[in-house]
Amino acid sequence: MIKTVIIDDEPSAVNVLSLLLKKKCSDDVEVVTTANSASGGKSLIENHQPDLVFLDIEMPGMSGIDLIRSCRDIDFHLVFITAHDAYAVEAFELSAMDYLLKPVSADKLVRVILKIKNEIERKQNPLKAQLQQF
Amino acid sequence: MAEAYSGIGNYKDALYSTKQYLILKDSVLNNETLKKVSELKVQYEMKKLQLEERAKQQLALAEEKALRENLLNGQKLQQERILVEAKLQQERTMAEEKTVHQLAIADQKFQQEKRTAEERAKYDKTIALEKAEQEKLKLEKQRMNTIWLVGILGISAIAALLFLLFRQRTQKRRAVEKAQALHRMTELELQSLRAQLNPHFMFNSLNSIQELILLEENEKSNTYLSAFADLLRMLLDNANQPFISLKKELQFLELYISLENLRIPNLEYTINIESCLNIEHLRIPNMMLQPYVENAIWHGLSNKQSNRNLQINIGQRGGNICIEIVDNGIGRKKAAEIKRVYRKQHKSKGMELLSDRFTLISREYGADIQTTITDLYKEENPAGTKVDIIYPSWVSEKILTSLS
Numbered sequence: 001m002i003k004t005v006i007i008d009d010e011p012s013a014v015n016v017l018s019l020l021l022k023k024k025c026s027d028d029v030e031v032v033t034t035a036n037s038a039s040g041g042k043s044l045i046e047n048h049q050p051d052l053v054f055l056d057i058e059m060p061g062m063s064g065i066d067l068i069r070s071c072r073d074i075d076f077h078l079v080f081i082t083a084h085d086a087y088a089v090e091a092f093e094l095s096a097m098d099y100l101l102k103p104v105s106a107d108k109l110v111r112v113i114l115k116i117k118n119e120i121e122r123k124q125n126p127l128k129a130q131l132q133q134f
Numbered sequence: 135m136a137e138a139y140s141g142i143g144n145y146k147d148a149l150y151s152t153k154q155y156l157i158l159k160d161s162v163l164n165n166e167t168l169k170k171v172s173e174l175k176v177q178y179e180m181k182k183l184q185l186e187e188r189a190k191q192q193l194a195l196a197e198e199k200a201l202r203e204n205l206l207n208g209q210k211l212q213q214e215r216i217l218v219e220a221k222l223q224q225e226r227t228m229a230e231e232k233t234v235h236q237l238a239i240a241d242q243k244f245q246q247e248k249r250t251a252e253e254r255a256k257y258d259k260t261i262a263l264e265k266a267e268q269e270k271l272k273l274e275k276q277r278m279n280t281i282w283l284v285g286i287l288g289i290s291a292i293a294a295l296l297f298l299l300f301r302q303r304t305q306k307r308r309a310v311e312k313a314q315a316l317h318r319m320t321e322l323e324l325q326s327l328r329a330q331l332n333p334h335f336m337f338n339s340l341n342s343i344q345e346l347i348l349l350e351e352n353e354k355s356n357t358y359l360s361a362f363a364d365l366l367r368m369l370l371d372n373a374n375q376p377f378i379s380l381k382k383e384l385q386f387l388e389l390y391i392s393l394e395n396l397r398i399p400n401l402e403y404t405i406n407i408e409s410c411l412n413i414e415h416l417r418i419p420n421m422m423l424q425p426y427v428e429n430a431i432w433h434g435l436s437n438k439q440s441n442r443n444l445q446i447n448i449g450q451r452g453g454n455i456c457i458e459i460v461d462n463g464i465g466r467k468k469a470a471e472i473k474r475v476y477r478k479q480h481k482s483k484g485m486e487l488l489s490d491r492f493t494l495i496s497r498e499y500g501a502d503i504q505t506t507i508t509d510l511y512k513e514e515n516p517a518g519t520k521v522d523i524i525y526p527s528w529v530s531e532k533i534l535t536s537l538s
Contacts, residue, residue: 012397060437061472083333084337101337
C-alpha cells in the first residue's frame with residue numbers, strides 16, 4: 001500500500017482526490033492524512049513518513065514549492081497539483097516531475113499511481129522489477 | 135394895332151399888322167379910303183424908313199453886340215482854350231504823372247507781384263519740394279508699409295501654414311492617441327475579461343462540481359454545472375460590450391457568488407438596491423464591480439472560517455450612483471500578509487486593470503469614477519473592508535446616447 005498524504009487548501013480538491021483514489025486505486029493507495037495548508041502539511045510529512053505526497057502549489061501562507069525547499073530529505077514520491085499555472089507546468093515537464101491539473105482526470109491519476117507503484121516496487125524488489133520488464 | 139406894335143418896337147409885327155390892316159381896310163373901305171391910302175402910304179413909307187433905320191440901328195447894335203459878343207466869346211473861347219489847354223496840360227501832366235505814377239505803381243506792383251510771384255514760386259517750390267519730400271516720405275512710408283504688410287502677410291501665411299501643419303500633426307497625433315486609447319481600452323477590456331476569468335476561480339469551480347459528481351450529488355452537480363455554464367455565457371455575451379446595464383452586472387455577480395459559495399461554504403450575501411434606481415437603464419463599465427467582490431471573497435472572506443457576509447448596497451446621492459461593497463472578512467492588512475506568501479508571482483490583476491479602465495473612461499468621458507477603500511474595525515479589531523464606488527449618473531446617459 002502506498003501511504004499517501006494530500007496537501008491542498010481547497011477542501012473540495014482534497015475531497016476529489018480522496019474520492020478518486022478510493023474509487024480507482026483503493027488496492028494500491030491509502031490516504032493516511034490530508035492538510036489544508038503547507039505548514040500543516042510539513043508536520044504531517046515528518047510524522048507520517050508517506051510514500052506519496054499530493055501537493056498543491058498555491059496555498060495561503062506558504063506555497064507547495066516553499067514546503068519542498070524546506071524539507072531536508074525527500075524520500076517520497078511527489079505529485080504536484082495545480083489549477084492553472086503555465087510556468088509551473090512548463091517546469092514540471094522539463095524536470096520530468098509528476099503533476100496533476102484540477103479538475104483531476106481519473107485516468108491520468110490512475111496512470112500516475114501505476115507509474116509510482118512500479119517505481120516503488122522496483123526500489124523494493126529490483127529483481128522482480130527487472131523480470132517484469134522482460 | 136400896328137401902332138401899338140411899333141410903339142413897342144415890334145416893327146415886323148407892326149408891319150404885318152399894318153398890312154393886315156390895310157388889306158382889311160381895302161376890302162371894307164375900298165372906295166373911301168383911296169385918299170387915305172396915299173396918306174397912309176406916306177406914313178407907311180416914313181414909318182417904313184423909320185423902321186428900316188431903326189432896324190438898321192438895331193441891326194448895327196445887334197451886330198455890334200454880336201461883334202462884342204463875338205469878341206467876348208472869342209476872348210472867352212481863348213480863355214477857355216487856354217484854360218482847356220491848361221487843363222489839358224494839367225490833365226496831361228496829371229495823366230503823365232498819373233501814368234508815371236501808375237507806371238511806377240504798376241512797376242512796383244509788378245515788382246511786388248514779381249517778388250511775390252517769385253516768393254510764391256519759391257514758396258511753391260519749397261512747398262512742392264516739401265510736398266515732394268513728403269510725397270517721397272509718404273511713398274517711402276507706403277513702401278515701408280507695403281514691405282511691412284508683405285512681411286506681416288508672409289509671416290501670417292507662414293504662421294498659418296505652421297499652425298495648419300501643427301494642427302494637422304496634433305490632429306493626427308490625437309487620432310493616433312485616440313486609436314491607441316481605444317486599442318488600450320479594448321486590450322484592457324480583454325485583459326479584464328481574462329483576469330475576470332480568473333483561472334483559479336474557473337478551475338476551482340469545476341473542481342467543486344467534480345466533487346459533487348464524485349459524491350454522487352447529481353441534482354446539486356447539475357445545478358452548479360448550469361450556473362457555471364450561465365456564467366461563461368454571460369462572460370462571452372458581455373465580452374464585446376464595454377458598458378453593460380447595472381442589472382446584468384448584478385446578475386453576473388449573483389452567479390459568481392453562488393459558484394464561489396460552493397467552494398467557500400457559509401458565504402452569505404445580500405444585494406440592496408434603492409427602489410428609485412432603474413438598474414435596467416443604468417449603464418456601467420463591464421465588470422466594474424466584480425473585481426471588488428472577488429477581492430472581498432478571496433482575500434477577506436475565504437481566509438475566515440465562519441460567518442462570512444457580503445453586502446452590496448446601491449443607492450443614489452445627488453447625481454451619483456453610490457455602490458458599497460462591504461465584507462466582514464479579515465481586513466486588508468491581514469489579507470496582504472497572507473497574500474504575500476500565498477501567490478508570489480501571481481498578481482491579482484483585476485483591480486489594477488480596473489483602475490486603468492477608470493482612467494481611460496475619465497479621459498474619454500471626462501468623468502471621475504471615485505473609489506475609496508475603508509478598513510472596518512470592531513472594538514479596534516479588523517472587522518472587514520468597505521469599498522465605495524461613486525459613479526456619475528450622467529456617464530450612463532452619455533453612454534446611452536452614444537450607443538443610440
